[in-house]
Amino acid sequence: MGVVVLDFETTGLSPESGEVVEFALVRVRGGELGLEMASLCRPHGEIPYDAFRVHGISKQMTLPFPYFEELLPSVLGFIGGDTVVCHNTPFDMGFLRAYCARAGVAFDPPLGDTLNMARRLFRQLPSRSLGAVAQHLGVDAPGAHRALYDATVTAKIYIKMANMLNDMGFAYPM
Numbered sequence: 001m002g003v004v005v006l007d008f009e010t011t012g013l014s015p016e017s018g019e020v021v022e023f024a025l026v027r028v029r030g031g032e033l034g035l036e037m038a039s040l041c042r043p044h045g046e047i048p049y050d051a052f053r054v055h056g057i058s059k060q061m062t063l064p065f066p067y068f069e070e071l072l073p074s075v076l077g078f079i080g081g082d083t084v085v086c087h088n089t090p091f092d093m094g095f096l097r098a099y100c101a102r103a104g105v106a107f108d109p110p111l112g113d114t115l116n117m118a119r120r121l122f123r124q125l126p127s128r129s130l131g132a133v134a135q136h137l138g139v140d141a142p143g144a145h146r147a148l149y150d151a152t153v154t155a156k157i158y159i160k161m162a163n164m165l166n167d168m169g170f171a172y173p174m
Contacts, residue, residue, distance in 0.1 A: 003028040003112065003173050004082045005158060007151040008092050009055040011047050015098035019043040020068040021057050024147035025078050026155040028085075031163065031174045033155055037078045038148040041068040055145045072099055076107060083173050085112035087130045087154045112172065114154055117161040133157050 005026045012018030024038035042062040052058060075096075086092040089111050100107040118128040125132055130153060134141035139156045162172035 001173060002034075002082050003085050003155075003158065004079045005085045005151045005155040006079075006092050006096070007086065007147045007154060008095050009057055009145065009147050010095060011043050011045065011051050013091075015094040018051075018095070019045065020095055020099070021047060021051075021062055022055065022147040023068065023071075023075065024149075024151035025075065026148075026151045027078075027082070028155050028159060028174065031159050033152070033159075035078075036148065036151075037075070038151070039071060040065040041071065042066065057146075069099055069103060072103055072105070076100075076105065079109060081109070083110040083112050085114060085154065085158050087114045087133075087150070087157075089113035089115070110173075112158065114158050114161060117158070117165065117172075121161055121164060130154060130157075137161070 005028065007024050008020050009022040010018045010020055020041050021043050022040050026036050027034035040062050042065050047057060047059050115128055118133045122128065122136060125136060130150060131141050131144055134153050134157055137157050137160045139153060141153050144150060162174055165172050
């Protein structure tokens with residue numbers, strides 16, 4: 001068993017009304033980055049300007065790509081039985097669970113959350129955003145809010161924090 005880091009870029013904050021417009025998965029094995037899977041995804045609706053301002057993904061950019069629900073079987077196959085890790089897991093897993101529920105697919109993997117790990121390890125930080133944690137750990141993070149970039153940064157900070165917590169006697173998969 002290993003870890004798969006997941007990141008979504010979406011049309012909004014709610015899995016009931018928002019859609020995935022980009023996803024990325026980064027596998028971690030033995031404390032090393034491994035295989036990746038990523039794609040833009042065409043939403044059924046529009047991409048609100050507020051969402052576009054965050055990730056820079058336009059509806060036009062997504063038109064050649066499939067809808068996320070068409071990619072869901074491949075995404076779940078890539079994850080397999082691994083632990084899914086995100087930075088703010090309730091957000092990303094909320095979207096994944098909503099897509100699974102609409103497809104009638106049961107999916108309840110083990111979960112990890114780098115935001116919670118950072119809260120445990122770095123109480124002194126005024127912000128535990130992905131960029132702030134990456135900077136604190138010396139992980140290069142020059143940009144943000146594209147799925148593969150965020151998943152890769154999350155994987156790097158996960159490895160560092162899991163090593164720290166494992167050294168403290170906790171058991172985090174690597």
